[in-house]
Amino acid sequence: xxxxxxxxxxxxxxxxxxxxxxxxxxxxxxxxxxxxxxxxxxxxxxxxxxxxxxxxxxxxxxxxxxxxxxxxxxxxxxxxxxxxxxxxxxxxxxxxxxxxxxxxxxxxxxxxxxxxxxxxxxxxxxxxxxxxxxxxxxxxxxxxxxxxxxxxxxxxxxxxxxxxxxxxxxxxxxxxxxxxxxxxxxxxxxxxxxxxxxxxxxxxxxxxxxxxxxxxxxxxxxxxxxxxxxxxxxxxxxxxxxxxxxxxxxxxxxxxxxxxxxx
Amino acid sequence: xxxxxxxxxxxxxxxxxxxxxxxxxxxxxxxxxxxxxxxxxxxxxxxxxxxxxxxxxxxxxxxxxxxxxxxxxxxxxxxxxxxxxxxxxxxxxxxxxxxxxxxxxxxxxxxxxxxxxxxxxxxxxxxxxxxxxxxxxxxxxxxxxxxxxxxxxxxxxxxxxxxxxxxxxxxxxxx
Numbered sequence: 001x002x003x004x005x006x007x008x009x010x011x012x013x014x015x016x017x018x019x020x021x022x023x024x025x026x027x028x029x030x031x032x033x034x035x036x037x038x039x040x041x042x043x044x045x046x047x048x049x050x051x052x053x054x055x056x057x058x059x060x061x062x063x064x065x066x067x068x069x070x071x072x073x074x075x076x077x078x079x080x081x082x083x084x085x086x087x088x089x090x091x092x093x094x095x096x097x098x099x100x101x102x103x104x105x106x107x108x109x110x111x112x113x114x115x116x117x118x119x120x121x122x123x124x125x126x127x128x129x130x131x132x133x134x135x136x137x138x139x140x141x142x143x144x145x146x147x148x149x150x151x152x153x154x155x156x157x158x159x160x161x162x163x164x165x166x167x168x169x170x171x172x173x174x175x176x177x178x179x180x181x182x183x184x185x186x187x188x189x190x191x192x193x194x195x196x197x198x199x200x201x202x203x204x205x206x207x208x209x210x211x212x213x214x215x216x217x218x219x220x221x222x223x224x225x226x227x228x229x230x231x232x233x234x235x236x237x238x239x240x241x242x243x244x245x246x247x248x249x250x251x252x253x254x255x256x257x258x259x260x261x262x263x
Numbered sequence: 264x265x266x267x268x269x270x271x272x273x274x275x276x277x278x279x280x281x282x283x284x285x286x287x288x289x290x291x292x293x294x295x296x297x298x299x300x301x302x303x304x305x306x307x308x309x310x311x312x313x314x315x316x317x318x319x320x321x322x323x324x325x326x327x328x329x330x331x332x333x334x335x336x337x338x339x340x341x342x343x344x345x346x347x348x349x350x351x352x353x354x355x356x357x358x359x360x361x362x363x364x365x366x367x368x369x370x371x372x373x374x375x376x377x378x379x380x381x382x383x384x385x386x387x388x389x390x391x392x393x394x395x396x397x398x399x400x401x402x403x404x405x406x407x408x409x410x411x412x413x414x415x416x417x418x419x420x421x422x423x424x425x426x427x428x429x430x431x432x433x434x435x436x437x438x
Contacts, residue, residue: 045412045422052324052414059324063353134353141356141438142323144387149413151391211388 015192017072018090020132021080022235024064025091028081029243030112031057032250033099042102049149053109056142063135082254086244087237094178096234096243103157103167108175110150114211115182116143118204126196151215158219169221180230183208276344281307281314288338291330292417295373298331302361305352314339314347319357322418322438359437370435376401376423378437398434400425408432 009015034054041047065077074080094112099105120140127133157164183205192198213223234240253260285307286299298304298318306317316335320328332349339347359378367377376398397406405427412422413436420433 045414048416049412049414052418055324055326055418056322057324059320059322063323130354131352134356137356138320138323138353145413145436145438148391 009188009191012195012197013071015188015195016129016197017068018188019192019197020064020068020071022090024061024068024080025089026095026112027057027064028061029089029091029246030095030108031055031061032246033095033097034105034109036099037105046102050105053146053149056139056146060135060139060142063139067131067135078254082251086239086247089237089239089243089247090235091239091243092178092181093231093234093240094175094181096240096246097175097178098242100171100174101167103164104171104174106150106153106157107168107171109146110154110215111175111179111212112182113143113147113150114208115179117147118207119199119201122199122201122204126199128196154215154221155219158216158221165220168219172216172221173224176224176226177229178231181232181234184230184232184235186235276309276314278307278309281309281316281339284338284342285316285335288331288334290327291334292327292419293370293373293375295369296366298335300363300366300369302357303331305355312346314344316347316349317352318349319352319355321357325418327417357438359435371401374401374432375420376432376434378435381437398423400427400430401432402430403428 009018031054034050034057037047037050038054039047041050061081062077065080068074069076069079094108097108100108117140120136120143124133124136124140127136154168157168159165183201185200185202189198189201193200209226216223231240232238282299282304285304286297288298290296290298290301290303293301301321303318303321304316305319306315308315308317316339318328318331318335328351332351335349358381360381362378370377379396379398398408398410399406400408400423403425405425407426408423409426410421411424411431415422415433419436421436422431423434424431
Protein backbone atom coordinates (compact mmCIF):
# COMPACT_ATOMS: atom_id res chain seq x y z
CA UNK A 1 0.00 0.00 0.00
CA UNK A 2 1.09 3.47 -0.79
CA UNK A 3 1.72 5.25 2.51
CA UNK A 4 3.69 8.22 3.72
CA UNK A 5 6.73 6.05 4.37
CA UNK A 6 6.83 4.26 1.05
CA UNK A 7 5.64 6.95 -1.33
CA UNK A 8 8.73 7.74 -3.30
CA UNK A 9 8.17 7.51 -7.03
CA UNK A 10 11.28 7.01 -9.09
CA UNK A 11 10.38 6.37 -12.70
CA UNK A 12 8.54 8.75 -14.98
CA UNK A 13 5.52 6.42 -14.94
CA UNK A 14 5.40 6.38 -11.15
CA UNK A 15 5.63 10.16 -11.05
CA UNK A 16 2.88 10.46 -13.62
CA UNK A 17 0.58 8.25 -11.54
CA UNK A 18 1.24 10.41 -8.46
CA UNK A 19 0.44 13.57 -10.38
CA UNK A 20 -2.76 12.08 -11.78
CA UNK A 21 -3.80 10.96 -8.29
CA UNK A 22 -3.11 14.36 -6.74
CA UNK A 23 -5.28 16.04 -9.34
CA UNK A 24 -7.97 13.37 -9.10
CA UNK A 25 -8.13 13.23 -5.29
CA UNK A 26 -8.71 17.00 -5.03
CA UNK A 27 -11.59 16.67 -7.47
CA UNK A 28 -13.18 13.55 -6.03
CA UNK A 29 -13.20 14.83 -2.47
CA UNK A 30 -14.54 18.27 -3.37
CA UNK A 31 -17.07 16.62 -5.71
CA UNK A 32 -18.24 14.49 -2.80
CA UNK A 33 -18.56 17.52 -0.52
CA UNK A 34 -20.64 19.29 -3.18
CA UNK A 35 -22.82 16.23 -3.67
CA UNK A 36 -23.83 16.55 0.00
CA UNK A 37 -25.88 19.57 -1.10
CA UNK A 38 -28.15 17.51 -3.36
CA UNK A 39 -31.66 18.08 -2.08
CA UNK A 40 -30.46 20.74 0.39
CA UNK A 41 -29.62 23.68 -1.88
CA UNK A 42 -30.96 27.11 -0.87
CA UNK A 43 -33.11 27.17 -4.01
CA UNK A 44 -33.84 24.75 -6.84
CA UNK A 45 -31.44 26.36 -9.34
CA UNK A 46 -28.58 26.24 -6.85
CA UNK A 47 -29.38 22.68 -5.93
CA UNK A 48 -29.00 21.82 -9.61
CA UNK A 49 -25.88 23.93 -9.99
CA UNK A 50 -24.10 22.34 -7.05
CA UNK A 51 -25.10 18.84 -8.13
CA UNK A 52 -23.94 19.58 -11.69
CA UNK A 53 -20.62 20.91 -10.45
CA UNK A 54 -20.24 17.81 -8.25
CA UNK A 55 -20.95 15.63 -11.27
CA UNK A 56 -18.30 17.44 -13.32
CA UNK A 57 -15.68 17.16 -10.60
CA UNK A 58 -16.32 13.48 -9.95
CA UNK A 59 -16.21 13.00 -13.72
CA UNK A 60 -12.81 14.72 -13.85
CA UNK A 61 -11.55 12.48 -11.05
CA UNK A 62 -12.92 9.38 -12.74
CA UNK A 63 -11.12 10.07 -16.03
CA UNK A 64 -7.83 10.85 -14.24
CA UNK A 65 -8.10 7.74 -12.03
CA UNK A 66 -8.89 5.54 -15.02
CA UNK A 67 -5.79 6.80 -16.79
CA UNK A 68 -3.68 6.27 -13.66
CA UNK A 69 -5.06 2.74 -13.34
CA UNK A 70 -4.01 2.05 -16.92
CA UNK A 71 -0.43 3.11 -16.26
CA UNK A 72 -0.30 1.68 -12.74
CA UNK A 73 -1.72 -1.72 -13.67
CA UNK A 74 -4.69 -1.37 -11.33
CA UNK A 75 -8.08 -2.88 -12.24
CA UNK A 76 -10.04 0.39 -12.61
CA UNK A 77 -10.77 3.85 -11.25
CA UNK A 78 -12.80 2.43 -8.36
CA UNK A 79 -9.63 1.01 -6.87
CA UNK A 80 -8.42 4.51 -6.05
CA UNK A 81 -11.75 5.95 -4.96
CA UNK A 82 -12.95 3.11 -2.77
CA UNK A 83 -10.05 0.99 -1.67
CA UNK A 84 -7.51 3.43 -0.32
CA UNK A 85 -7.41 4.81 3.24
CA UNK A 86 -7.13 8.39 4.39
CA UNK A 87 -3.32 8.33 4.59
CA UNK A 88 -3.14 7.41 0.92
CA UNK A 89 -5.32 10.25 -0.31
CA UNK A 90 -3.29 13.09 -1.76
CA UNK A 91 -5.86 15.87 -1.78
CA UNK A 92 -5.25 19.22 -0.13
CA UNK A 93 -7.05 19.87 3.15
CA UNK A 94 -9.15 22.70 1.67
CA UNK A 95 -11.37 20.27 -0.23
CA UNK A 96 -12.05 17.91 2.68
CA UNK A 97 -13.39 20.51 5.12
CA UNK A 98 -17.10 19.96 5.90
CA UNK A 99 -19.44 21.71 3.51
CA UNK A 100 -20.46 24.34 6.06
CA UNK A 101 -23.15 26.82 5.04
CA UNK A 102 -23.82 27.98 1.48
CA UNK A 103 -21.40 30.91 1.84
CA UNK A 104 -18.62 28.55 2.92
CA UNK A 105 -19.30 26.14 0.06
CA UNK A 106 -19.35 28.90 -2.54
CA UNK A 107 -16.26 30.65 -1.14
CA UNK A 108 -14.31 27.39 -1.24
CA UNK A 109 -15.56 26.64 -4.74
CA UNK A 110 -14.47 30.04 -5.94
CA UNK A 111 -10.98 29.71 -4.42
CA UNK A 112 -10.55 26.20 -5.82
CA UNK A 113 -11.99 26.93 -9.27
CA UNK A 114 -9.76 29.98 -9.66
CA UNK A 115 -6.74 27.82 -8.69
CA UNK A 116 -7.85 25.09 -11.11
CA UNK A 117 -8.26 27.63 -13.89
CA UNK A 118 -4.63 28.79 -13.72
CA UNK A 119 -3.25 25.33 -12.98
CA UNK A 120 -5.02 23.74 -15.95
CA UNK A 121 -4.21 26.61 -18.28
CA UNK A 122 -0.50 26.21 -17.59
CA UNK A 123 -0.56 22.40 -17.58
CA UNK A 124 -2.28 22.24 -20.96
CA UNK A 125 0.54 24.32 -22.38
CA UNK A 126 3.29 21.93 -21.34
CA UNK A 127 2.17 18.29 -21.22
CA UNK A 128 2.96 16.17 -24.26
CA UNK A 129 0.81 13.11 -23.52
CA UNK A 130 -2.17 13.30 -25.96
CA UNK A 131 -4.75 11.61 -23.76
CA UNK A 132 -3.77 13.56 -20.63
CA UNK A 133 -3.77 16.83 -22.53
CA UNK A 134 -7.17 16.04 -24.03
CA UNK A 135 -8.62 15.34 -20.59
CA UNK A 136 -7.22 18.60 -19.24
CA UNK A 137 -8.68 20.55 -22.16
CA UNK A 138 -12.07 19.00 -21.55
CA UNK A 139 -11.99 19.70 -17.82
CA UNK A 140 -10.77 23.24 -18.45
CA UNK A 141 -13.97 24.14 -20.27
CA UNK A 142 -16.03 23.02 -17.31
CA UNK A 143 -13.77 24.69 -14.75
CA UNK A 144 -14.61 28.00 -16.44
CA UNK A 145 -18.28 27.41 -15.76
CA UNK A 146 -17.57 26.64 -12.11
CA UNK A 147 -15.43 29.75 -11.79
CA UNK A 148 -18.02 31.99 -13.42
CA UNK A 149 -20.84 30.58 -11.34
CA UNK A 150 -19.03 30.79 -7.98
CA UNK A 151 -17.61 34.24 -8.72
CA UNK A 152 -21.06 35.65 -9.38
CA UNK A 153 -22.26 34.29 -6.06
CA UNK A 154 -19.31 35.91 -4.26
CA UNK A 155 -20.44 39.30 -5.61
CA UNK A 156 -24.08 38.61 -4.76
CA UNK A 157 -23.43 37.39 -1.21
CA UNK A 158 -20.66 39.85 -0.35
CA UNK A 159 -22.52 42.88 -1.59
CA UNK A 160 -25.94 41.47 -0.65
CA UNK A 161 -27.61 41.63 2.75
CA UNK A 162 -25.85 42.29 6.05
CA UNK A 163 -26.21 38.61 6.97
CA UNK A 164 -24.89 37.28 3.69
CA UNK A 165 -21.94 39.66 3.91
CA UNK A 166 -21.06 38.55 7.45
CA UNK A 167 -21.35 34.87 6.53
CA UNK A 168 -19.18 35.24 3.44
CA UNK A 169 -16.49 37.22 5.27
CA UNK A 170 -16.41 34.54 7.96
CA UNK A 171 -16.11 31.83 5.31
CA UNK A 172 -13.08 33.45 3.66
CA UNK A 173 -11.46 34.11 7.06
CA UNK A 174 -11.83 30.44 7.98
CA UNK A 175 -10.74 29.10 4.60
CA UNK A 176 -7.69 31.25 4.09
CA UNK A 177 -5.17 29.17 6.06
CA UNK A 178 -5.97 26.24 3.74
CA UNK A 179 -5.15 28.10 0.52
CA UNK A 180 -1.37 27.85 0.98
CA UNK A 181 -1.36 24.16 0.03
CA UNK A 182 -2.56 24.91 -3.47
CA UNK A 183 0.75 26.58 -4.26
CA UNK A 184 3.08 24.62 -1.98
CA UNK A 185 5.61 22.64 -3.99
CA UNK A 186 7.36 19.54 -2.71
CA UNK A 187 10.11 17.25 -4.10
CA UNK A 188 7.61 15.24 -6.06
CA UNK A 189 6.34 18.36 -7.84
CA UNK A 190 9.90 19.38 -8.62
CA UNK A 191 10.70 16.00 -10.15
CA UNK A 192 7.47 16.03 -12.10
CA UNK A 193 8.31 19.48 -13.47
CA UNK A 194 11.64 18.12 -14.74
CA UNK A 195 9.70 15.49 -16.70
CA UNK A 196 7.16 18.04 -18.06
CA UNK A 197 4.40 16.31 -16.10
CA UNK A 198 3.51 19.25 -13.90
CA UNK A 199 3.74 22.99 -13.81
CA UNK A 200 5.37 25.31 -11.31
CA UNK A 201 2.15 26.37 -9.56
CA UNK A 202 3.96 28.93 -7.44
CA UNK A 203 4.26 30.95 -10.66
CA UNK A 204 0.51 31.37 -11.07
CA UNK A 205 -0.02 32.30 -7.44
CA UNK A 206 0.17 35.98 -8.22
CA UNK A 207 -2.49 35.75 -10.92
CA UNK A 208 -4.66 33.79 -8.53
CA UNK A 209 -4.26 36.41 -5.82
CA UNK A 210 -5.09 39.18 -8.30
CA UNK A 211 -8.29 37.49 -9.45
CA UNK A 212 -9.36 36.59 -5.92
CA UNK A 213 -8.52 39.99 -4.44
CA UNK A 214 -10.23 41.97 -7.18
CA UNK A 215 -13.35 39.83 -6.83
CA UNK A 216 -13.40 40.13 -3.05
CA UNK A 217 -12.92 43.89 -3.24
CA UNK A 218 -15.78 44.16 -5.71
CA UNK A 219 -17.86 42.09 -3.29
CA UNK A 220 -16.88 44.45 -0.40
CA UNK A 221 -15.14 41.56 1.38
CA UNK A 222 -11.78 42.04 3.13
CA UNK A 223 -8.97 39.97 1.67
CA UNK A 224 -7.54 37.91 4.57
CA UNK A 225 -3.87 38.22 5.51
CA UNK A 226 -1.77 36.17 3.13
CA UNK A 227 1.15 35.99 5.57
CA UNK A 228 -0.78 34.09 8.21
CA UNK A 229 -0.06 30.47 9.23
CA UNK A 230 -0.81 28.10 6.34
CA UNK A 231 -1.82 24.48 6.73
CA UNK A 232 0.47 22.03 4.91
CA UNK A 233 1.09 18.31 4.57
CA UNK A 234 -2.24 16.90 3.38
CA UNK A 235 -0.74 15.81 0.04
CA UNK A 236 1.59 13.58 2.05
CA UNK A 237 -1.26 12.13 4.11
CA UNK A 238 -1.41 14.59 7.02
CA UNK A 239 -5.13 15.21 6.69
CA UNK A 240 -7.60 16.93 8.98
CA UNK A 241 -9.90 14.69 11.03
CA UNK A 242 -12.70 15.34 8.52
CA UNK A 243 -11.39 13.17 5.69
CA UNK A 244 -11.82 9.91 7.62
CA UNK A 245 -15.53 10.57 8.19
CA UNK A 246 -16.03 11.51 4.55
CA UNK A 247 -14.32 8.33 3.35
CA UNK A 248 -16.27 6.19 5.79
CA UNK A 249 -19.48 7.41 4.20
CA UNK A 250 -18.23 7.39 0.60
CA UNK A 251 -16.55 3.97 0.71
CA UNK A 252 -18.89 2.05 2.98
CA UNK A 253 -21.16 0.50 0.37
CA UNK A 254 -18.42 -0.47 -2.05
CA UNK A 255 -16.35 -2.10 0.67
CA UNK A 256 -19.22 -3.90 2.35
CA UNK A 257 -20.62 -5.19 -0.93
CA UNK A 258 -17.66 -5.30 -3.32
CA UNK A 259 -19.62 -7.11 -6.00
CA UNK A 260 -22.68 -4.87 -5.86
CA UNK A 261 -23.90 -3.65 -9.25
CA UNK A 262 -26.41 -1.04 -10.38
CA UNK A 263 -29.41 -2.84 -11.83
CA UNK B 264 -30.61 -6.57 -48.89
CA UNK B 265 -33.45 -5.79 -46.50
CA UNK B 266 -32.66 -3.64 -43.54
CA UNK B 267 -33.74 -6.18 -40.94
CA UNK B 268 -31.46 -8.98 -42.04
CA UNK B 269 -28.41 -10.00 -40.06
CA UNK B 270 -25.09 -8.69 -41.26
CA UNK B 271 -23.31 -11.94 -40.69
CA UNK B 272 -25.04 -13.06 -43.85
CA UNK B 273 -23.28 -10.30 -45.70
CA UNK B 274 -19.95 -10.78 -47.25
CA UNK B 275 -18.67 -7.29 -46.72
CA UNK B 276 -19.30 -4.60 -44.14
CA UNK B 277 -18.03 -1.15 -44.87
CA UNK B 278 -17.23 1.75 -42.59
CA UNK B 279 -20.20 3.55 -44.16
CA UNK B 280 -22.47 0.76 -42.90
CA UNK B 281 -21.17 1.21 -39.37
CA UNK B 282 -21.61 5.00 -39.52
CA UNK B 283 -25.19 4.56 -40.67
CA UNK B 284 -25.91 2.11 -37.80
CA UNK B 285 -24.46 4.61 -35.36
CA UNK B 286 -26.80 7.25 -36.75
CA UNK B 287 -29.62 5.14 -35.35
CA UNK B 288 -28.28 5.60 -31.80
CA UNK B 289 -29.74 8.66 -30.08
CA UNK B 290 -28.62 10.66 -27.07
CA UNK B 291 -30.78 9.37 -24.18
CA UNK B 292 -31.15 12.88 -22.72
CA UNK B 293 -31.87 14.62 -26.04
CA UNK B 294 -33.65 11.94 -28.05
CA UNK B 295 -34.00 14.13 -31.18
CA UNK B 296 -30.25 13.99 -31.81
CA UNK B 297 -28.19 11.00 -32.83
CA UNK B 298 -24.65 10.49 -31.62
CA UNK B 299 -23.10 11.09 -35.04
CA UNK B 300 -24.61 14.56 -35.53
CA UNK B 301 -23.72 15.36 -31.91
CA UNK B 302 -20.08 14.73 -32.80
CA UNK B 303 -19.70 12.03 -30.15
CA UNK B 304 -18.48 9.38 -32.61
CA UNK B 305 -14.99 10.41 -33.69
CA UNK B 306 -13.76 7.52 -35.75
CA UNK B 307 -14.66 4.10 -37.10
CA UNK B 308 -12.00 1.66 -38.17
CA UNK B 309 -12.14 -1.86 -39.51
CA UNK B 310 -8.91 -3.81 -39.17
CA UNK B 311 -8.86 -7.48 -40.16
CA UNK B 312 -12.58 -7.77 -39.61
CA UNK B 313 -12.48 -6.11 -36.19
CA UNK B 314 -14.42 -2.89 -35.78
CA UNK B 315 -13.19 -0.12 -33.51
CA UNK B 316 -15.52 2.76 -32.67
CA UNK B 317 -13.94 5.75 -30.95
CA UNK B 318 -16.19 8.05 -28.97
CA UNK B 319 -15.45 11.14 -26.92
CA UNK B 320 -17.50 12.36 -23.95
CA UNK B 321 -19.51 15.56 -24.20
CA UNK B 322 -19.31 16.52 -20.52
CA UNK B 323 -16.95 14.87 -18.04
CA UNK B 324 -19.67 13.91 -15.63
CA UNK B 325 -22.31 13.19 -18.23
CA UNK B 326 -24.23 10.15 -16.98
CA UNK B 327 -25.47 9.57 -20.53
CA UNK B 328 -22.01 8.46 -21.65
CA UNK B 329 -22.35 4.99 -20.15
CA UNK B 330 -25.84 4.72 -21.55
CA UNK B 331 -24.54 5.73 -24.98
CA UNK B 332 -21.84 3.08 -24.88
CA UNK B 333 -24.44 0.48 -23.94
CA UNK B 334 -26.70 1.66 -26.77
CA UNK B 335 -23.87 1.35 -29.30
CA UNK B 336 -23.20 -2.15 -28.01
CA UNK B 337 -26.84 -3.04 -28.35
CA UNK B 338 -27.17 -1.54 -31.81
CA UNK B 339 -24.11 -3.23 -33.28
CA UNK B 340 -25.09 -6.58 -31.73
CA UNK B 341 -28.59 -6.16 -33.14
CA UNK B 342 -27.03 -5.75 -36.55
CA UNK B 343 -25.37 -9.10 -36.10
CA UNK B 344 -21.88 -7.78 -35.41
CA UNK B 345 -19.67 -9.45 -32.87
CA UNK B 346 -16.09 -8.37 -33.33
CA UNK B 347 -16.18 -4.76 -32.21
CA UNK B 348 -14.85 -2.57 -29.43
CA UNK B 349 -15.83 0.87 -28.23
CA UNK B 350 -13.01 3.09 -26.98
CA UNK B 351 -13.28 6.38 -25.14
CA UNK B 352 -10.79 8.78 -26.64
CA UNK B 353 -9.79 12.08 -25.05
CA UNK B 354 -7.33 13.24 -27.68
CA UNK B 355 -9.87 15.51 -29.28
CA UNK B 356 -11.92 17.71 -26.99
CA UNK B 357 -15.61 17.72 -27.72
CA UNK B 358 -17.07 21.07 -28.62
CA UNK B 359 -20.55 22.16 -29.57
CA UNK B 360 -18.97 23.56 -32.75
CA UNK B 361 -18.95 19.95 -34.03
CA UNK B 362 -22.71 19.81 -33.96
CA UNK B 363 -24.12 19.95 -37.48
CA UNK B 364 -26.40 22.85 -38.54
CA UNK B 365 -29.12 20.28 -39.07
CA UNK B 366 -28.69 19.06 -35.48
CA UNK B 367 -28.91 22.63 -34.21
CA UNK B 368 -32.15 23.26 -36.06
CA UNK B 369 -33.58 20.02 -34.65
CA UNK B 370 -32.67 21.20 -31.15
CA UNK B 371 -34.50 24.46 -31.71
CA UNK B 372 -37.60 22.66 -32.97
CA UNK B 373 -37.42 20.49 -29.86
CA UNK B 374 -37.55 23.65 -27.72
CA UNK B 375 -33.89 23.87 -26.73
CA UNK B 376 -31.97 26.99 -27.78
CA UNK B 377 -28.98 25.65 -29.75
CA UNK B 378 -25.38 26.55 -28.86
CA UNK B 379 -23.74 29.50 -30.63
CA UNK B 380 -20.18 29.52 -31.80
CA UNK B 381 -17.70 29.17 -28.93
CA UNK B 382 -15.65 32.13 -27.68
CA UNK B 383 -11.94 32.35 -28.16
CA UNK B 384 -9.89 31.40 -25.08
CA UNK B 385 -8.35 34.77 -24.43
CA UNK B 386 -11.68 36.42 -23.74
CA UNK B 387 -12.46 34.39 -20.66
CA UNK B 388 -11.00 36.39 -17.78
CA UNK B 389 -12.40 39.60 -19.27
CA UNK B 390 -15.77 37.99 -19.86
CA UNK B 391 -15.91 37.06 -16.16
CA UNK B 392 -16.61 40.72 -15.47
CA UNK B 393 -19.95 40.82 -17.18
CA UNK B 394 -21.39 40.88 -20.70
CA UNK B 395 -23.75 37.93 -20.84
CA UNK B 396 -24.46 36.58 -24.28
CA UNK B 397 -27.90 37.05 -25.75
CA UNK B 398 -29.65 33.77 -26.43
CA UNK B 399 -32.74 34.00 -28.67
CA UNK B 400 -35.86 32.22 -27.42
CA UNK B 401 -36.38 28.95 -29.33
CA UNK B 402 -40.16 29.46 -29.26
CA UNK B 403 -40.70 33.09 -30.31
CA UNK B 404 -37.17 34.19 -31.36
CA UNK B 405 -37.36 37.12 -28.96
CA UNK B 406 -34.02 38.53 -27.81
CA UNK B 407 -35.54 39.65 -24.51
CA UNK B 408 -34.29 36.67 -22.59
CA UNK B 409 -32.54 36.37 -19.22
CA UNK B 410 -30.22 33.76 -17.81
CA UNK B 411 -31.83 32.07 -14.81
CA UNK B 412 -29.09 29.57 -14.03
CA UNK B 413 -25.82 28.45 -15.62
CA UNK B 414 -26.85 24.90 -14.76
CA UNK B 415 -29.97 23.13 -15.93
CA UNK B 416 -31.61 19.73 -15.89
CA UNK B 417 -28.59 18.07 -17.49
CA UNK B 418 -24.88 18.89 -17.55
CA UNK B 419 -25.10 20.32 -21.06
CA UNK B 420 -27.89 22.84 -20.53
CA UNK B 421 -28.52 26.17 -18.80
CA UNK B 422 -31.84 27.74 -17.88
CA UNK B 423 -33.27 30.89 -19.49
CA UNK B 424 -36.51 32.81 -19.27
CA UNK B 425 -38.09 34.59 -22.21
CA UNK B 426 -39.76 37.93 -21.43
CA UNK B 427 -41.27 37.91 -24.93
CA UNK B 428 -43.48 34.86 -24.56
CA UNK B 429 -43.12 34.38 -20.79
CA UNK B 430 -41.72 30.90 -21.22
CA UNK B 431 -38.80 29.29 -19.45
CA UNK B 432 -36.51 27.44 -21.83
CA UNK B 433 -33.27 25.52 -21.89
CA UNK B 434 -30.14 26.51 -23.75
CA UNK B 435 -27.54 24.02 -24.91
CA UNK B 436 -24.35 25.50 -23.44
CA UNK B 437 -21.62 26.13 -25.90
CA UNK B 438 -18.33 24.62 -24.89
